[in-house]
Amino acid sequence: MLLGILSGAAIHAYAAQTTITVWSENITLLTDVFLRLIKMVIAPLVFSTLTVGIMRLGETATIGRVGGKAMVWFVTSSILSILVGLVIVTLEHPGAGLNLAIPKESVDTGLAVSGMSLKGFLTHTIPTSITEAMANNEILQIVVFSMFFGIAGASLGRNSTLRWWRPLNVVSHIMLKVTGYVMYVAPLAIFAAISSVIASQGLGILLNYASFIGGYYVAVLLTSMVLLAVGYMVLKKEVFRLLNMLKDPVLVAFTTSSSEAAYPKTLERLVEFGCSRNIASFVLPIGYSFNLVGSMVYCSFAAMFIAQAYNIHLSFSEITVMMLTLMLASKGIAGVPRSALVVLAATIPSFNIPVAGILLLMGIDHFLDMGRSAINVLGNGIATAMLSKMKVCCRKRSRKKKLRLSRSRPDRRAPSLTGARFVIKKEAPNRHARGNVTK
Structure with missing residues (x-):
């Protein structure tokens, strides 16, 4: 990373414009190759690991409990991240001195934006073809299909489940091995x-x-x-070991501006940390669609920055509705290029904020996306570790409860004909036995 900064600064300062253009266009070949390799493994890796994880979880009730806890935490973390971004931008007022005039005509931002629609979101969630979803790397659609496939496989019974589970487990291990080879290219891409x-x-x-x-x-x-403070409440001091183990995937996400690039390494490190592979394979892919805490920080911060730049004053109720809208609009949009900008462009016009303000941020979006991607990986890693720990604790409590119940039950030995148990007592020795009789 440091070498990239130094080389880029030197070329920008001393090279001719044509040389700069040629360098910038050609050196990114390494980054493009790395990202294409990552996208190549994402679909089969998510499908195989998520399906195997669900089949290992077994009971549908267990899947529902884990999924329910995951969604509760995803919503909670989204609200927390939005509030943090909102508080900082309100205190700092980074756009207050710009005093921009509101444009009379709409400006084309170049983003593929469509109005937010519940129908559109739900229909986009369900794949019409799993091959098409895998070809386009539609993570949310792959997750939905994998959940159906895994739940159906788990309901077939133990023998049938094992017959399907073994080959899928082999595929997941192969894809993890392939991912390890791909990660050798990461330093060059960075x-x-x-x-x-x-x-x-x-x-x-x-x-x-x-x-x-x-x-x-x-x-x-x-x-x-x-996030680390909340993680400490569940993981205690282990949260610092988790942070140390996640530093490599967080760095990959930061430098490549891609959360997907860090997915395989994140999954591997979570398993090394001690998370159940079943839980990690189930929660992590869902988190990539529903737990984008970095995007939430960015959306709240950027929306208020644009409003400040145009001297637009929003009431408390307007800010509240806008933040909730941004949170809902961001769910399931992870696979869209520049997804955070797309969410902004689709949301802020409803609150009379000019969409042209997004142009102020597009020049530095790469540097902002680095932070978004990094904290997305960290947030999903902490969420997965917490849910895995909670699952283990629930299992231990269940075992202790069963043990207490078994100890509290009455002895079920066969009763006698009279309804009482036979009790055999050892008779005391007879002092008047033979040899002790007095004359």
Whole structure:
């Protein structure tokens, strides 16, 4: 990463414009190859690991309990991250000094935006073809199909489940091995991504938006601390070991600006940490669609920044409704390019905030996306570890309860004909036995 910054800054400062263009366009080949390799393994990896995890969980009731707890936490973490972003942007006011005039005409941002629709969201969730969903890397659709497949497989009975589980388990291990090979390319991809951006735009772009970027990363850091604090309540001191083990996938997500790039490594590290592979394979893919805490911080921060830039004052009720709308609109949109920007562009016009304000952020979106991706990985890692620990605790409590019940039950030995148990007592020795009789 440091080498990428230094090389990019040197090329931007001393090379001709044509050289900068050629370098930026060609060096990104390494990043493109790495991301394509990651996308190549994502679909089969998610399908095989999630299906195997559900089949191992077995009972539908168990799947429902784990899924229900996961969704409760995802909503809670989304609300917490939105509040952190909202508090920081309100205190800092990074857009207050811009005093932009509201444009009279709409501006094309270049984003594929469609109005938020519940019908559209639900229909997009259900795949018309699993092959099409895998070809397009529609993670949410793959998750839905895998859940149906895994639940159906678990309901066939133990013998049939084992017959399907074994080959899928082999596939999941093969895909994890392939992922290990792909990760060898990660350092080169990180170097290429950083060098290309710095070479084309220079370090000055960071200075021009220093207030916004600084405030945003303060919000990201505070959100991380909140997540770690909640994780400490469940994992205790083990949360620090988890943080140390997740540093590599978080770094991959940060430098490549892609949460998907870190998925295989995150799954591997969670299993090494001690999480149940069943829980990790079940919760982590769902989290990639419903637990985008980094995107929540960004959306709340960016929406209020644009409103401040245009001197638009929103009431408390308007802010509340807008934050809830942003939270709901973000669910299941992880596979969309620049998903956070798309959510913003689809939401803020409803509150009379010019969509043209997004153009203010598009120049630095790469640097913002780095933070979004990193905290998304951290949030999903903590959520998976917490749910795995809670599942283990529930299992231990269940075993203790069964043990107490078994001990409290009366002795079920066969009764005598009179209804009482036979009690055999050892008779005391007779002092008047033979040899002790007095004359």
